[in-house]
Amino acid sequence: MDNKIYHRILIIGGGAAGLSVAAQLLRVGCKGVGIIEPSDKHYYQPAWTLVGGGIINREKSERQMAGLIPAGAAWIRDAVSEFDPAANRLKTRDGKEINYDYLIVAPGLQIDWHKIKGLPEVLGKDGVCSNYSYDTVESTWENIRNFKGGNAVFNFPLPPIKCAGAPQKIMYLAEDYFRKRKIRDKSKVVYYCATPTIFEAPKYAQALTEQVIKPRNIEVHFKHDLFEIRAASREVLVRNLDTGEIIVQPYDMLHVVPPMSAPDFVKQSPLANQAGWVDVSKETLQHVRYPNVFSIGDASSLPTSKTAAAVRAQSPVLVANLLSVLRGQQAAAHYRGYTSCPLVTGYGKLILAEFDYTLTPRETFPFDQSKERYSMYFLKRHIMPLMYWDGLLKGCQWPKLE
Ligand SMILES: Cc1cc2nc3c(=O)[nH]c(=O)nc-3n(C[C@H](O)[C@H](O)[C@H](O)COP(=O)(O)OP(=O)(O)OC[C@H]3O[C@@H](n4cnc5c(N)ncnc54)[C@H](O)[C@@H]3O)c2cc1C
DSSP, rough: OOOEEEEEEEEESHHHHHHHHHHHHHHHHHHHHEOOOOOEEEEEEGGGHHHHHTTOOOGGGGGEEGGGGOOOOOEOOEEEEEEEEEGGGEEEESSSSEEEEEEOOOOEEEEEEEEETTHHHTTTTEEETTTTTTHHHHHHHHHHHOOSSSSEEEEEEEOOOSSSSHHHHHHHHHHHHHHHHHHHGGEEEEEESSSSSSSSSSHHHHIIIIITTTTTTTTEEEEEEEEEEGGGGGGEEEETTTTTTTTEEOOOOEEEOOOOOOOOHHTTTTBBTSSSSBOOOTTTTBBBOTTTEEEESTBOOOOSBBHHHHHHHHHHHHHHHHHHTTTOOOOOOOOOOOEEEEEEETTTTEEEEEETOOOOBBSSSOOOSOOOHHHHHHHHIHHHHHHIIIGGGGGOOOOOOO
């Protein structure tokens, strides 16, 4: 078997970032595009908040990868294991060597379930659930639905994580559901948040505090990091990051979000920065040491909130800059850090956060998006999935939410 393969443009990852870049490149007539992707399924992860809240079935978030790889791209069904960017070459898990002229690195991030002691053993059962994987997302709704009162505990780990709003969105849905079921008065809803504020961009942090957390009596502990689960006694251990004090918190249901990091094979490669992420210019998305390498999405070092919405703003910049480099020109298009987070605050309510690197709001609509609205919930529930499947993944430039 010939284990040596060549692609002029090689894309790592058939996720939101990889597929959208591939589709855009093919639309402008690029040839020799290959995508390395090990999974036969693609997941629309933003739907998992709604799955966990019992609003849609998890199957709605899953499609066959084969149907999404754009026509004209070669799918290499394998996983990258090692980079050799000085030689424009990489190795795969199955022992292939692949050469390229240009490389786009978009394998997403890795969820470090093991970094919370006791979590891998109990995940998805005995009151412990998480929206952060297809395999466990149904356990969230099961827990919310069957909650009879007591302590409902949620956490936000030390960042960066993907979709920094997701850990609190599911808490707001749960709290709303407990009200609807008339068990809110015998329930305590507690959020252990490793960061000092509820949300990065101040405008939305204030809105969440005033419109949601205070009036709905949600107990929030900032700079508190959940690090251990004791399933036998149904308790979690949480560290106060200022004082080091350890709190023992009993739970009746626990929605857990573990720390996340760059995939190990990226961390260990010459492409990584000190923190392990693919080391690219935050404006041009071009690698700082290897000019024929680009990265966007969750695996990249871009200092913005890691979302599919950010990918939507990043991918046309990457494509424009790659085309410039192919023509022998400088990468001149700039990404300003646009990201968005549809903060579901209850059944039928949503605050649509949109902001840039400076945390300045970059709102799409001609009204104040920091107010809870049904129209924005409708957008998340019914329109955004279409924008994802039929817009982003097909390389279409929809009117940008920017
Ligand atoms: C619960 C939850 C809620 C979210 N909510 C929102 C939201 O409301 N709005 C929003 O915009 N974003 C949301 N996100 C975040 C969004 O899903 C991600 O930011 C986005 O998918 C990132 O795209 P990506 O292509 O970088 O990574 P991914 O989409 O994760 O894709 C990475 C791909 O790389 C592949 N891969 C992995 N390892 C290798 C390897 N070794 N070789 C080759 N390929 C590899 C994977 O199989 C995968 O297909 C949410 C995420 C979660 C988990």
